[in-house]
Amino acid sequence: MHYRVSGEGSPVVLVHGLSGSSRWWRRNLDALTRHHRVYSLDLSGYGSSRRQRALTVRDSAALIGNWLEAEQLSDVTLVGHSMGGHICIRVAAGHPQRIENLILVAASGLLKASAYRTALNLPRALVTGRKRFVPRILTDALLAGPLNLWRNARDLLKDSVQDCLPLITSRTLVVWGERDALVPLPLGQLLASSIAGARLETISHAGHVVMVDAPDEFNAAVLRFVDGPRASG
Structure with a gap:
């Protein structure tokens, strides 16, 4: 698993989604690295890790959990988009002592659909972004290749995170684009209501790739949550 590191401060780990790469966070790095040390991951099979075979959601979560332990990272803000959010839910549930903040961006963990039907929504998702x-x-x-994409799409649609949600103890922010055509907003509302204490932030005029469609609003929401005043109790 390849990753890039930039900035100084408390650790923020960014996990991209299906067909993505660490480059999808390019519009967010300047804001995040002002006060944080940011780790931008390329999951196995994607980006700079594309020569490796793509792992399942659960195997990716296990790999990231082992990496956090090996790097001795603590008080981590873990940010995951789409399939990356799905993976991050499993990481947070399995390594609560490492994850202080969990930020789920259009996470796919509760999506129930066939891979074929989801693929039909891709053109609309491109148009709304x-x-x-x-x-x-x-x-x-193209770099990831159709085989990796198909394997991961089928795997994430079969893997529900419902059993993990009660195990999450991290402060949690759920961020969703109002116009998300791939993982609709009602799933974000359901996800936020299923995690104790979670907050939902909806960004209007944004589609599935929220951090690209509305980077200023996304960055502000993340930094308010991570660096802003904590609620008492």
């Missing part, structure tokens, strides 16, 4: 980002989506999908 930032058009200039489409070449990056297509390039990263």
Whole structure:
């Protein structure tokens, strides 16, 4: 698993989604690295780790959990988008002592659909997102290859995180794009209501790739949650 490190401060770990790469966080790094040490991961099979075979959601979660332990990272803010959010739910449930803040961005863990039906929503998801980002989506999908994408799509749609949600003790923020065509907003509302103390932040005019479609609003929401005043009790 390849990763990039930038900035100084408390650790923030960024986990991209299906067909993504660490480059999907490019519009967020300047804001996050001002006060945090940011680890941008390339999951096995994607980005700079594309020569490796893609792992299942559960195996990716186990790998990230082992990596956190090996690096002795603590008080981590773990941020995951789509499939990355799905993976991060399992990491937070399995390593609560390492994860202080959990930020789930359009996470796929409660999505129930066939891979075929989900694929039919891809054109609409591209249209509702930032058009200039489409070449990056297509390039990263091509680098990952159809076999990795198909394996991971089938796996994440079979893997529900419902059993993990009661085990999450981290402060949790759920971030969703109002126009998400791949993982609709009602799933974000359900996810937030299923995690004790979780907050939901909806970003209007954003689609599935929230941190790209509305980077300023996304960055502000994340930093308010991580660095802002804590609620008493």
